[in-house]
Amino acid sequence: MTLGGWLVMVLSVGTVSSLFFWCIYRISVEKSTGNEPARKPDAETSGPGHEA
Amino acid sequence: MPNKESWNSRIGVILAVSGSAVGLGNFLRFPGQVAQYGGGAFMLAYFISFLLIGLPICWAEWTMGRMGGQRGFHSSPGIFNLIIRRPWGKYLGILGVAVPLIIYMYYVYIESWCLGYSLGFVRGVMDFDTVAESGAFWSNFIGAGEDGSAVGFGIDRVGMFLAICFALNFFLIYRGIAKGIELFCLYAMPALVVLAVIILLRVLTLGTPDATKPDQNIVNGLGYLWNPTKVILQERTVNENGPETWSDLTELVGAEVVKAGAAEAAASPDLRIVEKKIFQQLKNPQLWLAAAGQIFFSLSVGFGVIITYASYLRKRDDIVLSGLSATSANEFCEVSLGGLISIPAAYAFLGVAGVAGMGTFGLGFNVLPMVFSSMPFGNLFGFLFFFLLFLAAVTSSLSMLQPVIAFLEEALRINRKQSVAILGLFTALGSGFVVYFSKDVKALDTLDFWMGTFMIFVLATTQIILFGWVVGMEKGWKEVHRGASIRVPRLFQFIMKFITPSFLLVIFFFFIGYNVLGVGQSGVSNYVKDLIGGEGSPSSLVARLSVGLILLTLIFIGLVTGTAAKRWTRQLNREEGTE
Known part of the structure; x- marks a missing residue:
C-alpha cells in the first residue's frame, strides 16, 4: 500500500467516522439537556385513509 | 389532521432511516466500486456526489415527507398531490410506490440468500476449496441454472429461507411503525455495527494467510482498494492493417509485485507498465456515474422510502440533524466498515x-464464502458476516414495504390488516415470478436495471425539482429548519435549487448514453437488446415479462391513485375552507 493509499484511506474513514460520532454527540447532548421533544406511542387516529 | 402513527423516539427514526439505507451495497457493492475505479479518484467523486446529490435530496425528502404527514398524507402520490395541486401531480408520485414495491420483490430473494448462507455456515456445509465450488453451490441454491429449479423447500434450496424472510417482514410491518419497524431497527442496527466491527478486526488481523504467497496480504489488499495511483501491466495487440492497441493484463499492487512486473515488461516489447494517476482517472465519466450511483443506492434517496418515513414525524421534529445523522450512520457503515472488510x-x-x-x-x-471457509474459525465468521448482511437486508426490505402500506391505506381507506393482506398477495406473486425465472437471475437483473436503477434517477430528479421549484426555496428553507437544532449552510439553497437538479440531469444523460444506448460499445445495451432483440441476439421472454410486470404495477398504482384523487382534493379543499 502506497503512502497515497494510506492517506486516502485515513482521510475517507476519518471524515465519515468524525461526522458520525459528531452526530451521536449532538443528539446525546440534546437528549441529556432535555431539548428533545416528548413523544407519545402509536395512536390509531384518523387520516385520509380513514376519512368518514 | 392528526397522524395515524408516529415514531416513538428520535433515535428510533434515525436508526430506521439508516437501516433502510444500510444494505448489501454497503458491504459488497461499495468496496468493489472503490477498487475498480481507483481509491482516491473514486472517493473524491463520491464525496462530491454526497454533498451535491445525497444530502440535498435527503433533506428535501425529509422535509416534504414531514409536510405531507402534517396533513395526513404518508404516500408519495398523496404528498405530491398536496404539493403540486394539479390533476397530474399525484401521478408523478406513483413511482414513489412502484419503485420500493418492485425492488422488494427481488430484494427479499437476495435477503433469503443471506439467511441461507448464514445458516449454512452454522450447519458446517459451506466448505469450499475453490471459487468455482462455491459458485456452483450458489447457482444450485438460487436456481441460476434453470428456470423453476429454485422452487422447493429443501434445506439446500432458497425456498424455505424465502418463506421465513417473507414471514418476518410481514410480521414486523403488520406491527406498525413504532412497534414493528422502529423496535426491530433499535436492536438490529447496533447489532449490525457490532458484528461488522468483530469481522473487521478478524480481517485486519489476517496478515498473510498463505506464507508461500507473501504478496497476498491484508496491507496489499487495502492498497488494492485505496491506492490513488493504479499501476497496470498492459499487453500489446497488433491488429492486421490497423493500429496496435494496449489492453490491461492485471493491476500490480505491492512494491515487490511492481518490481517484478517492471522487470517482466523490460524483458518483453509486448508488455508495458502504465500508471493511472488520480486526475487522469477523474476524467472518466464512468467513474462519476459509478460514484453518483453508489450515493443514490446507498443512501436510499429516490426510493420513495425516506419521504414516507418522514411523514410520521411531528411538526417540530428536527429533520436537519436527524437526516444528517441517518446519512452519516450509513456512510460510517459503508466507508469505515464495509470498505475495509470484503475486498481486503x-x-x-x-x-x-x-x-x-x-x-x-x-x-x-x-x-467470500470460499474465503471464510479457508480462514481459521471460518464457520463462525462466515455465519457472522452473512447474518450481518441478513440484518442489513431486513432493515432495508422493511422500509420498502411501508410506502406501499401507507399508499394502500390512504388510497383505498382500508386498515392495516387489509393492506398487509393485499400487499402480501401482490409481493408473493411478484417474488414468485422472480424466483421462478431464476435462470441467470434474468428477472432479478432486468427489474433491478429498469426499476432499481433507471427509475430511481427519475424519481430523485422529480423530488429535488419539486422541492426547489414547486415548494420553493423560501418556504422549503423555513420548513427544513422548523424545530432544527443546527442550521444547514446557506450555500445549500443554491445547491438544492440549481446544482443538484443539473448534476442529476447530467449524470442521467451519461447513464442513458452508456448504459441504455451503449455508447462506446458495439450497440445498444443488453437490457435494450433483451426487449427489442438485435443482430444475433434474440429478445428475452423473461426480460419482456419483467418489464410487463413493471408496467402492470405502474398501471395498478395509477388506477388506485385515480380513484383516491377526488377524495384527497375534496379533503384538502375542506380543510382550507375553499369548498
Whole structure:
C-alpha cells in the first residue's frame, strides 16, 4: 500500500467516522439537556385513509 | 389532521432511516466500486456526489415527507398531490410506490440468500476449496441454472429461507411503525455495527494467510482498494492493417509485485507498465456515474422510502440533524466498515485475479464464502458476516414495504390488516415470478436495471425539482429548519435549487448514453437488446415479462391513485375552507 493509499484511506474513514460520532454527540447532548421533544406511542387516529 | 402513527423516539427514526439505507451495497457493492475505479479518484467523486446529490435530496425528502404527514398524507402520490395541486401531480408520485414495491420483490430473494448462507455456515456445509465450488453451490441454491429449479423447500434450496424472510417482514410491518419497524431497527442496527466491527478486526488481523504467497496480504489488499495511483501491466495487440492497441493484463499492487512486473515488461516489447494517476482517472465519466450511483443506492434517496418515513414525524421534529445523522450512520457503515472488510479479505486469499471484475453477487456469494471457509474459525465468521448482511437486508426490505402500506391505506381507506393482506398477495406473486425465472437471475437483473436503477434517477430528479421549484426555496428553507437544532449552510439553497437538479440531469444523460444506448460499445445495451432483440441476439421472454410486470404495477398504482384523487382534493379543499 502506497503512502497515497494510506492517506486516502485515513482521510475517507476519518471524515465519515468524525461526522458520525459528531452526530451521536449532538443528539446525546440534546437528549441529556432535555431539548428533545416528548413523544407519545402509536395512536390509531384518523387520516385520509380513514376519512368518514 | 392528526397522524395515524408516529415514531416513538428520535433515535428510533434515525436508526430506521439508516437501516433502510444500510444494505448489501454497503458491504459488497461499495468496496468493489472503490477498487475498480481507483481509491482516491473514486472517493473524491463520491464525496462530491454526497454533498451535491445525497444530502440535498435527503433533506428535501425529509422535509416534504414531514409536510405531507402534517396533513395526513404518508404516500408519495398523496404528498405530491398536496404539493403540486394539479390533476397530474399525484401521478408523478406513483413511482414513489412502484419503485420500493418492485425492488422488494427481488430484494427479499437476495435477503433469503443471506439467511441461507448464514445458516449454512452454522450447519458446517459451506466448505469450499475453490471459487468455482462455491459458485456452483450458489447457482444450485438460487436456481441460476434453470428456470423453476429454485422452487422447493429443501434445506439446500432458497425456498424455505424465502418463506421465513417473507414471514418476518410481514410480521414486523403488520406491527406498525413504532412497534414493528422502529423496535426491530433499535436492536438490529447496533447489532449490525457490532458484528461488522468483530469481522473487521478478524480481517485486519489476517496478515498473510498463505506464507508461500507473501504478496497476498491484508496491507496489499487495502492498497488494492485505496491506492490513488493504479499501476497496470498492459499487453500489446497488433491488429492486421490497423493500429496496435494496449489492453490491461492485471493491476500490480505491492512494491515487490511492481518490481517484478517492471522487470517482466523490460524483458518483453509486448508488455508495458502504465500508471493511472488520480486526475487522469477523474476524467472518466464512468467513474462519476459509478460514484453518483453508489450515493443514490446507498443512501436510499429516490426510493420513495425516506419521504414516507418522514411523514410520521411531528411538526417540530428536527429533520436537519436527524437526516444528517441517518446519512452519516450509513456512510460510517459503508466507508469505515464495509470498505475495509470484503475486498481486503478476498485479496489476502486470492490476490488480484480473484477479486478483479467480480460484481456484487460474485464477490458476496462466490468469493467470500470460499474465503471464510479457508480462514481459521471460518464457520463462525462466515455465519457472522452473512447474518450481518441478513440484518442489513431486513432493515432495508422493511422500509420498502411501508410506502406501499401507507399508499394502500390512504388510497383505498382500508386498515392495516387489509393492506398487509393485499400487499402480501401482490409481493408473493411478484417474488414468485422472480424466483421462478431464476435462470441467470434474468428477472432479478432486468427489474433491478429498469426499476432499481433507471427509475430511481427519475424519481430523485422529480423530488429535488419539486422541492426547489414547486415548494420553493423560501418556504422549503423555513420548513427544513422548523424545530432544527443546527442550521444547514446557506450555500445549500443554491445547491438544492440549481446544482443538484443539473448534476442529476447530467449524470442521467451519461447513464442513458452508456448504459441504455451503449455508447462506446458495439450497440445498444443488453437490457435494450433483451426487449427489442438485435443482430444475433434474440429478445428475452423473461426480460419482456419483467418489464410487463413493471408496467402492470405502474398501471395498478395509477388506477388506485385515480380513484383516491377526488377524495384527497375534496379533503384538502375542506380543510382550507375553499369548498
